[in-house]
Amino acid sequence: MIGIVNYGAGNIFSLTSALQRLNIQYGMINEKADFDQYSHIIIPGVGHAGAAMKKLEDTGLVEAIKAQTKPVLGICVGMQLLTEHSEEGDAKLMNIIPVKTRLFDKAGQIKIPHMGWNNVSPKNNNLFEGVEDQAQFYFVHSYFIEYNPTFDIATAEYGAPFSAGIQKDNFYGVQFHPEKSGVAGELVLKNFSKI
Amino acid sequence: MLSKRIIPCLDVKDGRTVKGVNFVNLSDAGDPVELAWQYGQQGADELVFLDITATHERRKTMIEMVKSVARQLNIPFTIGGGITSVADAEALLNAGADKISINSAAVNNPLLIEELANAFGVQFVVVAVDTKFVDDKNLVHLNGGRKITALETTSWIKEAESRGAGEILLTSMDHDGTKNGFDCGLLATVCNSVNIPVIASGGAGSKQHFVDVFQQTGVDAALAASVFHFGEIAIPDLKQELKKNSIPVRL
Numbered sequence: 001m002i003g004i005v006n007y008g009a010g011n012i013f014s015l016t017s018a019l020q021r022l023n024i025q026y027g028m029i030n031e032k033a034d035f036d037q038y039s040h041i042i043i044p045g046v047g048h049a050g051a052a053m054k055k056l057e058d059t060g061l062v063e064a065i066k067a068q069t070k071p072v073l074g075i076c077v078g079m080q081l082l083t084e085h086s087e088e089g090d091a092k093l094m095n096i097i098p099v100k101t102r103l104f105d106k107a108g109q110i111k112i113p114h115m116g117w118n119n120v121s122p123k124n125n126n127l128f129e130g131v132e133d134q135a136q137f138y139f140v141h142s143y144f145i146e147y148n149p150t151f152d153i154a155t156a157e158y159g160a161p162f163s164a165g166i167q168k169d170n171f172y173g174v175q176f177h178p179e180k181s182g183v184a185g186e187l188v189l190k191n192f193s194k195i
Numbered sequence: 196m197l198s199k200r201i202i203p204c205l206d207v208k209d210g211r212t213v214k215g216v217n218f219v220n221l222s223d224a225g226d227p228v229e230l231a232w233q234y235g236q237q238g239a240d241e242l243v244f245l246d247i248t249a250t251h252e253r254r255k256t257m258i259e260m261v262k263s264v265a266r267q268l269n270i271p272f273t274i275g276g277g278i279t280s281v282a283d284a285e286a287l288l289n290a291g292a293d294k295i296s297i298n299s300a301a302v303n304n305p306l307l308i309e310e311l312a313n314a315f316g317v318q319f320v321v322v323a324v325d326t327k328f329v330d331d332k333n334l335v336h337l338n339g340g341r342k343i344t345a346l347e348t349t350s351w352i353k354e355a356e357s358r359g360a361g362e363i364l365l366t367s368m369d370h371d372g373t374k375n376g377f378d379c380g381l382l383a384t385v386c387n388s389v390n391i392p393v394i395a396s397g398g399a400g401s402k403q404h405f406v407d408v409f410q411q412t413g414v415d416a417a418l419a420a421s422v423f424h425f426g427e428i429a430i431p432d433l434k435q436e437l438k439k440n441s442i443p444v445r446l
Contacts (some may be wrong), residue, residue, distance in 0.1 A: 111415070157196070
């Protein structure tokens with residue numbers, strides 16, 4: 001059963017709806033003891049990374065997340081929280097995966113936010129099992145995770161290559177919204193529930 | 196590469212879809228949930244629900260409908276109509292809406308754009324603009340086009356961007372309902388003036404019109420209603436046509 005870290009950063013109705021459609025059981029994690037009930041953990045998140053980190057710190061769950069040995073999946077800002085630092089609000093984040101979250105370059109010929117369906121090239125990784133190369137996922141974000149070959153498990157391109165998916169040990173993150181990414185996104189959620 | 200988005204727009208009144216929808220497979224053409232699901236299956240990239248009576252009759256969009264849609268739909272959707280406060284928007288966000296669109300309320304109270312962007316992020320805030328060519332100028336119109344303003348369309352859109360709009364939904368009232376094609380001239384001008392995504396709306400009558408708007412302007416998405424609802428254009432066919440013309444789409 002999946003535990004969703006409930007720290008108030010964005011709405012989770014779409015995520016829980018997607019899990020329901022997929023018949024994946026879930027519950028909420030509000031305090032440290034709740035982690036024990038679940039085999040998998042999802043950290044959702046929409047909005048400002050600095051503000052989200054502050055909210056997560058306020059729950060007192062940061063150390064418990066860092067100590068997890070169960071599969072953990074961060075989605076969108078939830079993924080960014082796994083990184084070391086975000087340029088959004090010059091925020092220190094959990095630093096579970098030592099990469100940085102940066103602002104798309106406004107000087108480039110790209111519109112910000114990066115909004116819509118974009119191609120993703122997954123690497124051979126269990127989170128993306130069965131997902132076709134260049135499958136499209138739905139993104140909405142202005143900050144991105146720098147490409148780092150050590151931790152990258154899925155690459156997308158917007159002005160420059162960035163990480164649409166990262167992994168370090170049992171910690172996974174995806175920048176797109178699997179709950180809004182059609183069949184491909186549902187496959188990623190299913191895969192995660194089986195890790 | 197980022198795909199160009201195809202967005203069917205559904206008009207809703209009292210939680211029911213209105214304005215002739217003529218889908219063969221629908222058991223209930225007025226059920227927004229079933230219609231939304233069908234569009235998702237067809238390959239729509241996103242949906243927009245517009246509470247058409249909301250501004251005029253001061254009705255709030257139906258929260259329950261939004262929840263039902265969010266339960267079923269695996270693509271993003273936007274809710275517009277009658278949103279005049281952060282509280283209105285928050286209720287929709289919590290019900291599962293990915294974005295909200297504000298139109299007259301943004302003109303009447305431009306600070307609302309900033310409040311919404313600060314509260315939920317710019318990605319949540321679509322500013323919808325209805326425009327009409329009057330006396331040699333493109334002017335913003337309100338309340339579903341019933342009320343003219345002195346605001347010049349491109350400058351209002353730039354102001355909306357600077358205040359925190361994450362996306363612009365631009366409807367040309369001169370083209371809307373004509374099925375003669377999108378207002379490519381104005382859309383190109385607007386796209387060159389801002390650095391946020393722009394959705395083209397008004398005038399779609401054929402697949403070629405979608406090819407034209409994507410080839411001739413920098414828009415990110417094209418929205419239409421009746422051509423999709425009446426089955427005049429099937430989304431899978433449209434996407435094949437766009438692909439044939441080297442326009443990036445999600446298939």
